[in-house]
Amino acid sequence: MTVNGEVRSADVEPRTLLVHHLRDVLGLTGTNVGCDTSSCGACTIHIDGESVKSCTMLAVQARGANITTIEGMATNGELHPMQAAFMECHGLQCGYCTPGMVMAATSLLKENPNPSETEVRIGLEGNLCRCTGYHNIVKSVLTAAGGAA
Amino acid sequence: MTAVMGTPMKRKEDPKLLTGEGKFVDDIQVPGQLWMGMVRSTMAHANIKGIDTSAAAQMPGVHSVYTGSELADMDLWIAPLPCVWPVTPDMLNPPHYPVAAETAHHVGDIVAVVLADSRYEAADAAEQVVVDYEVLPVVASLADAVAGEKLAHQDLGTNQAYHWALEPAPEAVEAAFASAVHTVKGEFVQQRLIPAAMEPRGVLAVPSPHGGELTIYSSTQVPHILKVMFAATTGIPEQKIRVIAPAVGGGFGAKLNVNPDELLAVTLANRLGRAVRWTETRSEAAFSTHQGRGQHQTIEIAADAEGKIQAVRVHLNADMGAYMMLITPGVPVLGSFLYTGVYNVPAFGFTCDGYFTNLTPTDAYRGAGRPEASYAIERAMDMLAAEVGVGPEEIRRRNYLAGGEAFEDLETASTLVFDSGHYGPNLDAALEMAGYSDLLAQQQARRDAGDKKELGIGLCTYVEICGLAPSRALAGLNYGAGGWEAGTVRLLPTGKVEVVSGSTPHGQGHETSWSQIVADKLGIDPNDVTVLHSDTAISPLGLDTYGSRSLSVGGVAIAMACDKVIDKAKQIAAHQLEANLDDLTFEGGSFSVKGSPDKALAIQEIAFGAFTAHNLPDGMEPNLNEQVIFDPPNFAFPFGTHVAVVEVDTDTGGTTLLDYIAVDDCGNQVNPMIVEGQIHGGIVQGVAQALYEVAEYDADGNCKNPSFLDYLVPSPTELPNIKTGFTTTPSTSNPLGVKGAGEAGTIGSAAAVINAVCNALKPYGVNDIEMPATPMRVWQAINEGSQG
Ligand code: FES
Ligand code: FES
Numbered sequence: 029m030t031v032n033g034e035v036r037s038a039d040v041e042p043r044t045l046l047v048h049h050l051r052d053v054l055g056l057t058g059t060n061v062g063c064d065t066s067s068c069g070a071c072t073i074h075i076d077g078e079s080v081k082s083c084t085m086l087a088v089q090a091r092g093a094n095i096t097t098i099e100g101m102a103t104n105g106e107l108h109p110m111q112a113a114f115m116e117c118h119g120l121q122c123g124y125c126t127p128g129m130v131m132a133a134t135s136l137l138k139e140n141p142n143p144s145e146t147e148v149r150i151g152l153e154g155n156l157c158r159c160t161g162y163h164n165i166v167k168s169v170l171t172a173a174g175g176a177a
Numbered sequence: 178m179t180a181v182m183g184t185p186m187k188r189k190e191d192p193k194l195l196t197g198e199g200k201f202v203d204d205i206q207v208p209g210q211l212w213m214g215m216v217r218s219t220m221a222h223a224n225i226k227g228i229d230t231s232a233a234a235q236m237p238g239v240h241s242v243y244t245g246s247e248l249a250d251m252d253l254w255i256a257p258l259p260c261v262w263p264v265t266p267d268m269l270n271p272p273h274y275p276v277a278a279e280t281a282h283h284v285g286d287i288v289a290v291v292l293a294d295s296r297y298e299a300a301d302a303a304e305q306v307v308v309d310y311e312v313l314p315v316v317a318s319l320a321d322a323v324a325g326e327k328l329a330h331q332d333l334g335t336n337q338a339y340h341w342a343l344e345p346a347p348e349a350v351e352a353a354f355a356s357a358v359h360t361v362k363g364e365f366v367q368q369r370l371i372p373a374a375m376e377p378r379g380v381l382a383v384p385s386p387h388g389g390e391l392t393i394y395s396s397t398q399v400p401h402i403l404k405v406m407f408a409a410t411t412g413i414p415e416q417k418i419r420v421i422a423p424a425v426g427g428g429f430g431a432k433l434n435v436n437p438d439e440l441l442a443v444t445l446a447n448r449l450g451r452a453v454r455w456t457e458t459r460s461e462a463a464f465s466t467h468q469g470r471g472q473h474q475t476i477e478i479a480a481d482a483e484g485k486i487q488a489v490r491v492h493l494n495a496d497m498g499a500y501m502m503l504i505t506p507g508v509p510v511l512g513s514f515l516y517t518g519v520y521n522v523p524a525f526g527f528t529c530d531g532y533f534t535n536l537t538p539t540d541a542y543r544g545a546g547r548p549e550a551s552y553a554i555e556r557a558m559d560m561l562a563a564e565v566g567v568g569p570e571e572i573r574r575r576n577y578l579a580g581g582e583a584f585e586d587l588e589t590a591s592t593l594v595f596d597s598g599h600y601g602p603n604l605d606a607a608l609e610m611a612g613y614s615d616l617l618a619q620q621q622a623r624r625d626a627g628d629k630k631e632l633g634i635g636l637c638t639y640v641e642i643c644g645l646a647p648s649r650a651l652a653g654l655n656y657g658a659g660g661w662e663a664g665t666v667r668l669l670p671t672g673k674v675e676v677v678s679g680s681t682p683h684g685q686g687h688e689t690s691w692s693q694i695v696a697d698k699l700g701i702d703p704n705d706v707t708v709l710h711s712d713t714a715i716s717p718l719g720l721d722t723y724g725s726r727s728l729s730v731g732g733v734a735i736a737m738a739c740d741k742v743i744d745k746a747k748q749i750a751a752h753q754l755e756a757n758l759d760d761l762t763f764e765g766g767s768f769s770v771k772g773s774p775d776k777a778l779a780i781q782e783i784a785f786g787a788f789t790a791h792n793l794p795d796g797m798e799p800n801l802n803e804q805v806i807f808d809p810p811n812f813a814f815p816f817g818t819h820v821a822v823v824e825v826d827t828d829t830g831g832t833t834l835l836d837y838i839a840v841d842d843c844g845n846q847v848n849p850m851i852v853e854g855q856i857h858g859g860i861v862q863g864v865a866q867a868l869y870e871v872a873e874y875d876a877d878g879n880c881k882n883p884s885f886l887d888y889l890v891p892s893p894t895e896l897p898n899i900k901t902g903f904t905t906t907p908s909t910s911n912p913l914g915v916k917g918a919g920e921a922g923t924i925g926s927a928a929a930v931i932n933a934v935c936n937a938l939k940p941y942g943v944n945d946i947e948m949p950a951t952p953m954r955v956w957q958a959i960n961e962g963s964q965g
Contacts, residue, residue: 041297043297044297048296048297051203051204052206052296055206056197057197057200057201057203057204058196058197058198058199059197060201060375060376060426061203061377062375062376062377062459063459063460063884063885064458064459064460064884065459065460065884065885065886067884067885067886068375068459068885070375097197098195098196098197099196099197101196102195102196107192107195107196111195111196114191114195115187115188115191115192115195116187118185118187118188118850118851118853118854120191120194120195121427121684121685121686121854121855121858122194122374122375122376122424122425122426122427122683122684123190123191123193123194123195123199123424123426123684124201124374124375124376124424124426124427125375125426126194126195127195127197130195145898148893149893149894149896150893150894152892152893153892153893153894154892155892155893156375156885156890156892157375157893158373158374158375158427158429158858158862158890159375159427159684159854159858160854160857160858161857161858161859161860161861161862161896161899161922162857162861162893162896163857163896163898163899164854164857165893166893166898
């Protein structure tokens with residue numbers, strides 16, 4: 029598989045979840061685990077440009093895939109516009125849901141570059157945050173989309 | 178330097194957390210680590226007749242398997258898990274060890290532990306352990322516990338752990354009820370809640386077998402408290418223990434405990450000389466992490482003909498769960514002082530009975546006793562308004578302390594002295610922001626049109642106790658520790674600043690706010706400040722983060738340490754500039770002599786001079802490095818008015834939160850962006866209690882909804898944007914005039930939402946709805962006419 033632009037190969041146990049492979053084997057610990065029922069979205073990454081909950085997939089299923097994790101979002105020390113918007117709008121507190129939120133929000137904007145507030149809320153339905161009450165997360169995504177929050 | 182205090186500075190914490198660079202406990206790996214897999218009791222109350230570990234021991238990657246009795250024989254601990262808040266001298270507190278050797282008292286009680294090379298292997302092997310249980314009768318609810326037919330702990334002979342009373346004037350309460358024109362009585366259930374911080378708890382204990390030190394990484398709010406408690410329970414010398422709370426993914430009270438899993442990791446690592454770790458799974462958390470609330474409340478108000486309160490009388494039954502955790506018994510006690518709310522209550526009485534059940538222990542959850550109190554009094558005030566025949570805003574106005582005017586240092590019927598308050602304008606601001614009269618008109622218009630979707634408007638004016646706390650006040654409550662906080666400010670030779678914070682963040686943005694305080698005080702750039710925290714080796718003194726205390730105790734300590742630095746720097750400046758102390762002014766980070774502006778020294782230059790120590794006043798110690806340990810003279814009492822606007826579909830019982838307006842007053846603010854964020858998050862946790870969340874147990878004491886599939890932590894779609902506003906009434910409890918904002922939202926919101934639901938359903942004769950107000954409950958209430 030290609031992860032954040034680098035080819036990475038490893039022998040994996042067939043049952044290893046992709047999220048554990050990324051975290052424990054490749055050391056990409058930015059992708060978090062918040063649940064065991066595919067409910068929280070903390071583990072969201074991009075596979076071939078689409079957002080995927082990496083706890084719902086086995087590592088072997090990602091063979092040959094092009095994966096981007098939160099570690100691959102900033103380039104040359106510059107935050108990705110979505111990351112910058114989260115910082116600008118205080119879209120994170122403890123930061124645990126944040127990598128997943130940023131990944132989910134980025135792919136949301138790819139599909140719908142100018143979402144309404146409601147569309148953002150619906151688009152992020154699979155991502156839970158216990159700290160922010162979502163207000164500033166929604167604001168961050170709308171800001172990244174270029175709309176006024 | 179322009180002022181940075183009071184500005185919405187972007188957070189210093191964010192770049193790391195946004196890029197995946199932040200390290201949570203589970204992100205840290207050490208060579209040779211062993212993973213713990215917990216074998217948890219599947220029975221809520223059972224004797225352990227035997228445990229067969231042979232199959233588990235044969236599993237791949239398994240290092241060892243220990244049963245409870247084997248662990249008990251290993252002399253790993255010298256005392257049970259601590260409860261530091263024995264609220265009465267005769268409180269019952271059955272010994273609680275990390276592993277149940279003979280009897281399990283709740284589903285999830287650890288009965289054996291597996292050590293293996295990987296998290297998967299540990300989990301697999303734990304499943305292979307076979308436990309033979311002799312099932313005992315289960316106390317599966319608070320009602321069961323009160324009924325007393327079954328015992329949660331057989332050897333105690335009773336389920337009641339304590340009776341606690343705050344009855345400063347019982348005769349006055351009796352007399353007020355005897356002569357009251359209006360009385361109302363509310364009976365409310367504070368359902369059990371699962372705190373659900375997004376990062377599950379975790380621990381990694383790393384020994385140094387030859388040096389004898391132990392480094393413990395924990396997803397905790399309280400590294401300093403853990404250090405003391407690890408020493409006290411394991412006998413490992415305290416000075417050998419270092420606790421580090423790395424990035425912590427939310428706490429909300431759930432991470433302020435001393436937990437069995439952590440003690441197992443610490444003691445096994447110490448004994449085996451190998452790193453031992455554990456990370457909770459989400460579905461395990463309902464059994465392994467304490468829960469919140471769990472109270473039955475009865476509140477009565479006696480009032481005169483105008484609805485002016487004459488007395489408030491409260492009784493609680495409180496569910497402790499299976500064991501007393503760190504502050505389990507104290508949670509309802511902490512709330513007791515707030516059942517008089519923001520009101521002038523001439524006479525007050527409160528009693529609480531704590532009961533054991535065979536359920537997951539309870540303890541602090543965002544607000545800890547205070548949301549419960551605020552809920553009861555604010556619901557009861559709406560009942561009183563209905564009884565007297567005035568609006569909810571009017572009943573509140575008639576009863577506000579000091580008539581709604583500004584006050585300072587006012588003694589209340591619950592014996593506390595409120596630092597400051599000014600409730601009238603706060604209510605006005607909230608009503609105006611909400612467009613209250615328009616809302617009432619819309620509600621009427623819908624009713625006139627026979628709309629099946631009712632509009633409901635709910636108010637709440639809350640007050641909270643935060644800034645825990647004056648150590649002497651805590652002593653009076655029999656709490657086992659003080660309430661001070663430490664802060665150190667250190668100027669480095671190059672003029673940069675290191676701040677050491679005793680209070681430990683887990684999302685609150687201490688690095689940013691403390692930098693703002695220091696920058697403002699010292700007249701320097703906030704980016705020249707680094708805040709060190711959350712590691713007992715770096716920040717040896719602290720009492721950590723809970724009870725909305727960080728800013729009003731810890732932040733104040735840092736501000737005071739800055740003052741000490743400035744005082745010393747001024748003496749150096751006077752010495753070096755050959756000027757009188759009185760002739761020096763300090764502005765914009767520089768000392769200058771009045772009248773000769775060219776004679777000046779920047780604080781950074783003084784820092785270098787203090788470091789070289791070449792030219793200091795006689796007898797002065799080198800360096801600018803000052804510590805303050807602040808023990809506040811009083812708590813702080815933030816307040817605010819919240820307005821919830823709901824739509825209730827009377828066909829389906831579904832409730833939608835349409836709008837939420839919060840006008841809070843937390844005194845002076847350091848970073849309004851952070852304050853607002855705290856308020857948002859707090860509000861949503863209260864809304865969640867009002868509408869969605871409950872930990873449900875069956876008659877056998879099993880939690881029916883431990884995972885995120887059935888435990889309804891709200892998602893973004895359930896919520897509206899939140900409109901926030903502020904009034905500012907500085908605290909008299911500290912020199913910054915700050916209060917606290919971490920729990921405020923939660924303390925105000927559940928009552929506002931349920932008041933709104935009940936307001937919507939008034940035409941249907943409904944005067945109460947139990948939380949969470951699910952569609953089913955609302956529908957039933959509509960169709961039965963009344964729940965109250
Ligand atoms: S960890 Fe993948 S959805 Fe929760
Ligand atoms: S920022 Fe803490 S869970 Fe979202």
